[in-house]
Amino acid sequence: xxxxxxxxxxxxxxxxxxxxxxxxxxxxxxxxxxxxxxxxxxxxxxxxxxxxxxxxxxxxxxxxxxxxxxxxxxxxxxxxxxxxxxxxxxxxxxxxxxxxxxxxxxxxxxxxxxxxxxxxxxxxxxxxxxxxxxxxxxxxxxxxxxxxxxxxxxxxxxxxxxxxxxxxxxxxxxxxxxxxxxxxxxxxxxxxxxxxxxxxxxxxxxxxxxxxxxxxxxxxxxxxxxxxxxxxxxxxxxxxxxxxxxxxxxxxxxxxxxxxxxxxxxxxxxxxxxxxxxxxx
Amino acid sequence: xxxxxxxxxxxxxxxxxxxxxxxxxxxxxxxxxxxxxxxxxxxxxxxxxxxxxxxxxxxxxxxxxxxxxxxxxxxxxxxxxxxxxxxxxxxxxxxxxxxxxxxxxxxxxxxxxxxxxxxxxxxxxxxxxxxxxxxxxxxxxxxxxxxxxxxxxxxxxxxxxxxxxxxxxxxxxxxxxxxxx
Numbered sequence: 001x002x003x004x005x006x007x008x009x010x011x012x013x014x015x016x017x018x019x020x021x022x023x024x025x026x027x028x029x030x031x032x033x034x035x036x037x038x039x040x041x042x043x044x045x046x047x048x049x050x051x052x053x054x055x056x057x058x059x060x061x062x063x064x065x066x067x068x069x070x071x072x073x074x075x076x077x078x079x080x081x082x083x084x085x086x087x088x089x090x091x092x093x094x095x096x097x098x099x100x101x102x103x104x105x106x107x108x109x110x111x112x113x114x115x116x117x118x119x120x121x122x123x124x125x126x127x128x129x130x131x132x133x134x135x136x137x138x139x140x141x142x143x144x145x146x147x148x149x150x151x152x153x154x155x156x157x158x159x160x161x162x163x164x165x166x167x168x169x170x171x172x173x174x175x176x177x178x179x180x181x182x183x184x185x186x187x188x189x190x191x192x193x194x195x196x197x198x199x200x201x202x203x204x205x206x207x208x209x210x211x212x213x214x215x216x217x218x219x220x221x222x223x224x225x226x227x228x229x230x231x232x233x234x235x236x237x238x239x240x241x242x243x244x245x246x247x248x249x250x251x252x253x254x255x256x257x258x259x260x261x262x263x264x265x266x267x268x269x270x271x272x273x274x275x276x277x278x279x280x281x
Numbered sequence: 282x283x284x285x286x287x288x289x290x291x292x293x294x295x296x297x298x299x300x301x302x303x304x305x306x307x308x309x310x311x312x313x314x315x316x317x318x319x320x321x322x323x324x325x326x327x328x329x330x331x332x333x334x335x336x337x338x339x340x341x342x343x344x345x346x347x348x349x350x351x352x353x354x355x356x357x358x359x360x361x362x363x364x365x366x367x368x369x370x371x372x373x374x375x376x377x378x379x380x381x382x383x384x385x386x387x388x389x390x391x392x393x394x395x396x397x398x399x400x401x402x403x404x405x406x407x408x409x410x411x412x413x414x415x416x417x418x419x420x421x422x423x424x425x426x427x428x429x430x431x432x433x434x435x436x437x438x439x440x441x442x443x444x445x446x447x448x449x450x451x452x453x454x455x456x457x458x459x460x461x462x
Contacts (some may be wrong), residue, residue, distance in 0.1 A: 007439065017301070023287060040460070041456075041460060043300075043442075043456075047404060048439075050404050050405070050407050051407060052407060053407075053410055054404075054407040054408070055409075056412055057413075058322040058355070058409040061409070062367050062408050063345070063354060063355055063407065063410060063412070064345045064353075064354060064355040064408060065349065065355070065358055065406065066355055066406045066407075066408045066409075067342065067343060067344050067345045067354060067355040067357050067407075067408040067428075068357075068359070068408075069345055071300040073337040093421055104293075105341065105345060105346045105347070105354055106345055106346075107344070107345040107346065107354070107428050108427065109343075109357075109428065118315065120426070120428075120429075122427065143361070147361075148360075149359065149360045149382075149383075152360065161460075170457045180383065180384055180453065180457075181382060181383045181384060181405075181453055182360050182362060182383040182384070184382065184405035187440070191336045200367075220297055227286065233326060234456040234461065234462035235457070235461060236456070236458065236459065236460035236461030236462070237457055238457070238460055240382065240402065240404060240405060241382075241383070241384070241402075241453050241457070242442065242452060242453070242456045243452075243455070243456020243457055243458075243459050243460045244456070244460050245460060268339065271405070271406055273406045278312065
């Protein structure tokens with residue numbers, strides 16, 4: 001049994017909230033540069049240059065890449081041999097979000113009473129926390145600030161098994177086409193296939209944590225990713241929706257076994273600013 | 282790149298076409314959906330709006346907080362579609378320009394044509410870059426809405442692109458059609 005102090009968790013979450021909002025990952029920057037070099041549309045090339053310039057300013061000056069500093073989505077992998085001391089785990093995470101969004105001058109975008117009064121909670125809590133128990137004695141924390149513009153374009157369908165592979169492709173491509181310019185393309189398309197409705201959606205979100213450009217290790221799934229990416233980049237939406245070849249930087253798919261009656265498919269779109277940072281304690 | 286001033290003159294709007302890149306200097310007012318809801322409620326009660334909306338440009342934006350010494354934090358556009366339900370009423374009341382990101386409803390496009398208004402896109406997700414064009418920001422109304430309060434911005438060379446012009450042009454439709462395979 002290894003002890004981890006809750007104060008250390010708070011400190012780490014606060015740091016990750018800021019790092020994620022200020023510094024865009026190298027994988028995303030590389031993908032944007034490649035897209036710029038390959039784009040046929042002069043306006044699209046110009047837009048991609050501006051997104052790269054924006055990322056440079058944000059990282060250098062430590063200001064948010066985007067004013068929408070997101071819902072703080074926090075993934076925890078808790079080793080079964082970890083013992084948290086000094087306070088409770090979720091409390092420590094919430095305090096980290098509160099401190100991180102305060103110290104970093106990040107926008108507080110969370111409202112309580114979502115269908116009625118919509119009152120800003122003023123510190124960006126509560127976070128959306130997904131905890132998993134894993135082997136070992138470490139605690140891995142990932143903070144993913146998720147913007148509203150892309151999250152609002154999420155889609156879920158439970159297809160008939162007869163619709164199969166083609167049904168999955170058509171549903172995902174339509175979701176990206178319908179989203180158009182709203183989610184700040186070029187997007188990363190997170191797809192969850194299988195499980196139950198809730199399982200498919202969390203798989204879609206987790207798929208967004210995979211590095212851009214890294215295929216699913218399963219060849220059959222990697223092939224599906226390539227095919228959907230090609231279809232999506234034929235839509236013509238392009239960077240910011242102004243027209244072009246780069247509607248998505250990647251399609252990341254995660255798969256889970258499902259019920260004999262079901263074929264759940266979830267789509268979770270990520271704007272070009274794919275922000276997430278991870279640390280292990 | 283065309284240089285234009287806000288508040289917008291009818292002659293300037295007349296000349297703009299979908300796809301034109303513009304550099305805006307002058308005054309913009311920020312408003313997201315929560316502020317729009319209040320503006321419409323004020324109109325329905327027959328009250329005056331917190332600012333004279335005639336000829337003005339609304340920027341659909343809620344900034345991140347300014348660090349000490351900064352005018353404003355990151356300041357990029359939010360999705361305009363959430364304002365669609367409110368916009369025709371404001372356009373009828375004299376609003377001329379809107380800046381955001383994403384497609385508008387048929388009702389908004391119709392109001393743009395009918396009242397000779399204009400809709401621009403700013404680069405979504407470029408909040409750090411766009412903030413450099415904002416020289417002054419002051420609170421106008423609804424402070425309790427936090428990031429959704431209405432601000433009066435003074436901008437210089439604010440970069441935007443015409444999406445829906447007063448003649449029915451639509452960059453999102455035209456751009457997509459050009460590159461669709």
